[in-house]
Amino acid sequence: MRAGVYLAVAIQEALDSVMLANDKLFVVLAVVLIIWAGIVVYIFKVDRRLVRLEKEAFPPKPPPREYPKDQPS
Amino acid sequence: MSLTGACYRSIRLALVAWMTLVLLAAFSFGGLLLNVPRIPILEHTARNLYFHVPMWFTMMALTAMAAWQSFRCLKTGDLECDMRARAAVHVAILFGVLGLLTGSYWAHYTWYEGTDIWWNFDPKQTMAAVQVLIYGAYFALRNSLDEPEKRARISAVYNVFAFVTVPFLLYVLPRQMESLHPGAEGNPAFSEITHPVMRLVFYPAIAGFIGVAWLLYRQRVRTYRLEAAADRRGSEALIGHMH
Numbered sequence: 001m002r003a004g005v006y007l008a009v010a011i012q013e014a015l016d017s018v019m020l021a022n023d024k025l026f027v028v029l030a031v032v033l034i035i036w037a038g039i040v041v042y043i044f045k046v047d048r049r050l051v052r053l054e055k056e057a058f059p060p061k062p063p064p065r066e067y068p069k070d071q072p073s
Numbered sequence: 074m075s076l077t078g079a080c081y082r083s084i085r086l087a088l089v090a091w092m093t094l095v096l097l098a099a100f101s102f103g104g105l106l107l108n109v110p111r112i113p114i115l116e117h118t119a120r121n122l123y124f125h126v127p128m129w130f131t132m133m134a135l136t137a138m139a140a141w142q143s144f145r146c147l148k149t150g151d152l153e154c155d156m157r158a159r160a161a162v163h164v165a166i167l168f169g170v171l172g173l174l175t176g177s178y179w180a181h182y183t184w185y186e187g188t189d190i191w192w193n194f195d196p197k198q199t200m201a202a203v204q205v206l207i208y209g210a211y212f213a214l215r216n217s218l219d220e221p222e223k224r225a226r227i228s229a230v231y232n233v234f235a236f237v238t239v240p241f242l243l244y245v246l247p248r249q250m251e252s253l254h255p256g257a258e259g260n261p262a263f264s265e266i267t268h269p270v271m272r273l274v275f276y277p278a279i280a281g282f283i284g285v286a287w288l289l290y291r292q293r294v295r296t297y298r299l300e301a302a303a304d305r306r307g308s309e310a311l312i313g314h315m316h
Contacts, residue, residue, distance in 0.1 A: 036096055040089050045275035050295045053085055057302045
């Protein structure tokens with residue numbers, strides 16, 4: 001329990017030291033990555049929806065029916 | 074032929090990974106690329122080179138794609154090409170607007186620092202705005218035509234002519250005038266002032282943004298196809314109803 005608290009504090013301090021270094025530039029990186037993650041999720045979701053709609057709108061053609069040959073007509 | 078299934082999904086994954094790496098590299102990469110030269114006025118905003126400038130390269134790539142599809146449309150009369158040209162112009166306008174906004178914002182805090190100027194009619198800025206308007210008019214033209222074949226043909230002719238203006242408006246004319254942008258009269262060109270370290274991120278960023286634009290373009294093409302199919306079904310149902 002106590003070890004967990006220490007770990008959390010240590011992680012927080014490490015994160016702060018990274019985020020505040022270099023004139024807080026990495027805060028901008030974090031923001032950019034959050035935005036990018038949102039855009040990626042959006043692209044994937046739109047793609048999935050398109051696939052579902054395409055399956056409805058353009059159903060695969062049924063295979064041509066084969067007639068038995070060699071039969072008297 | 075258009076890409077489908079597993080092939081498309083692996084390209085999409087590769088593009089997402091590529092762009093994520095570019096974004097990481099733009100800010101750090103373990104301190105390796107962190108030390109971009111600190112130039113007065115620009116300071117940290119020099120990194121906007123990785124984001125603002127690729128907007129224009131991406132727009133140019135999309136307009137080239139649109140012109141090619143329009144050219145094919147004129148040659149074959151294929152409405153699929155018309156749909157692709159329309160999708161490419163649509164995404165091109167998106168990137169053009171993003172380029173205008175990011176450029177205006179960047180300039181406000183660097184070139185025009187200490188003033189309240191947001192828009193100063195810098196030749197490159199003006200020409201870029203005109204370029205976006207030229208492509209906006211493409212959609213105005215389309216909306217004024219009802220018959221699909223006629224609309225495809227006329228808007229394809231317009232689109233090819235619109236593309237002819239791109240190198241002049243974005244490249245040739247701004248260089249002849251007094252502008253704060255690199256490469257203008259008296260200003261050093263991009264190749265003379267940009268530190269080699271920045272090119273390691275800049276060129277991959279251009280490729281990445283063009284890739285992202287391609288994903289958006291493809292989604293739009295597929296949406297247009299679905300719309301066209303829905304329209305066909307709708308008119309068939311209407312004809313069936315009338316009989």
